[in-house]
Every structure is written in C-alpha cells, then in structure tokens.
Amino acid sequence: MELKMFTVLNFPRFFSGGSYCKQCYFIVIQLVCFFLPISTIAGPPFRTDDPEPVDYHHWEFYGASQIASDQDGVSGTAPHVEINYGLFHETQIHVIIPLSFNYPHSGNFAYGPGDIELGLKYRFVNETSSSPQIGVFPLIEIPTGSATKLLGAGHAQIFIPLWVQKSWGSWTTYGGGGYLVNITPDPANSWFVGWETQHDLSEFITIGAEIFSTIIPSESLENELAFNIGTIINFNDNHHLLFSTGRDIVGHNDFFLYVAYLLMQTRKAIRIDCNGIGKR
Secondary structure, three states: OHHHHHHHHHHHHHHOOOHHHHHHHHHHHHHHHHHOOOOOOOOOOOOOOOOOOOOOOOEEEEEEEEEEEEOOEEEEEEEEEEEEEEEEOOEEEEEEEEEEEEEEOOOOOEEEEOOEEEEEEEEEEOOOOOOOEEEEOOEEEEOOOOOOOOOOOOOOEEEEEEEEEEEEOOEEEEEEEEEEEEOOOOOOOEEEEEEEEEEEOOOOEEEEEEEEEEEOOOOOOOOEEEEEEEEEEEOOOOEEEEEEEEEEEEOOEEEEEEEEEEEEOOHHHHHHHHHHHOOO
C-alpha cells in the first residue's frame, strides 16, 4: 500500500520535472497507446460524454480510479464504481459511488466516501447515414463526501448537458456541453464544453483524443482548457480496459489520469448465460 501510494502520488511531480523527465513521460504514453488493444466505447475514459445509452435491459459496470494533480496537491478516487443500466428503450440510469482521497502538498492525507453521482441519459434522435444521434444526460452530485477534508463539494450540484455523436466506418466523434449549477447561497456556476474523436485501429484497439473547457463567468475564478489522450483494450465483447491521461493548456490542474476496467453485458453474453444457467 505504501509503495502504491508513493508511485501514484509522486508521478505528477516527476512529470513536472526537467525536460528529460517530460521526454520519458511522452515516450511511455506513446508506447502505451501503441501496444494497448480498444472497440468503439464512448464516454469513459474521457471527460466529454456521448448521447448513446446502454441497450434496453443491459448494463455496464466500471471499476475505476481517476487522479488530478495541481499546485495544491493530488486528489481523486481510489476506486470508484460506476453502474449504467438500460431501464427503457433509449434511456439509461447511472450511478457513481466513489472512495475519494486528497493529498495536499502541505497538510494531511484524507481518504473516505466522496460525492455520489446519479444520472439519467435519454437519446431523442437516432443516428442516420447523414445526421448524428442526439441526447441529454442530466446529472446530480449528492454531497456525501466530507467538504472539510476536501473529499466532496459540500453542496449539491446539477449538470444539464446536450451531447451529439456521429460515426463513419472506424471513426467516431462526439461532444457537446452543458451548464453546472451549484446549489449554494453564493453559487459559482460554470459551463463545460468538450469534443472527442476516436479511431478503431482494430476490433481490439481504439485510440482517441479530446479537448475540453470549463468556463466560469466570474473574474475571481480561472477558466480551464485541457486535453486528454486515451486508449481502450477490448479483450472480448464483455471485458475492456480503459486508460487516458492529459493535462491543462490553461488552468491550474497540471495532470490527469484515468484507469478503468469495464464489464459490459451484451446480447451475445445473454445467449451464453441462458444456455448455461437458464433465463435471467
């Protein structure tokens, strides 16, 4: 445990070192993107989301961890669980339950429950050969994490976005944005916009990149412009490994990292289960 914490929490400090360290970092990322196998899965491992819901009566399970490092320290989830379920046709329900940590450069390490996220995704326009699919994915953050330990926001938040997506063969692109409302007496609300493009190198490997921005209409707070690059490994129809990393172009966060294991229920998997252990 101590070794794991040392390597994870000091990696962003390594990245902020000299030019030799930065060259080593980008070589590692290029090797990861070259060797890791990905299929077209939108949304994670990227910040930008997509309008495509989980199939009716199907589900997705993510076991994931994400890290952000800035001038104040390192924070993130270790781990968080994300579950998506196709409740109706064109509609999925969504929940994220995190264990969060905060490791300030000057202060004590904190670890515990973070803010729970609930959401509902609805696609109201399906994709055709000439037009994109369009959907909404409102989210609410429930303040279950400790604000004094910086494990949660300390208040509820509501995010109301609109997402679009279009595919051409092995290429997929999606993006959009939304408005984040902080439920506080003196809210600092913000806009989020992002766009992602990804390419299936094979049935096993997908690579992608995104650029996104948080826009805060307040002179006292700094806007953010950042990018991520990522890859997805498809071991088979059900099991996937997701990875992304990036950093700010403008803003205070120096480094982002996301790693997840994704278990998907597919139509093929249902047939196998029914043959083996009976109907669900």
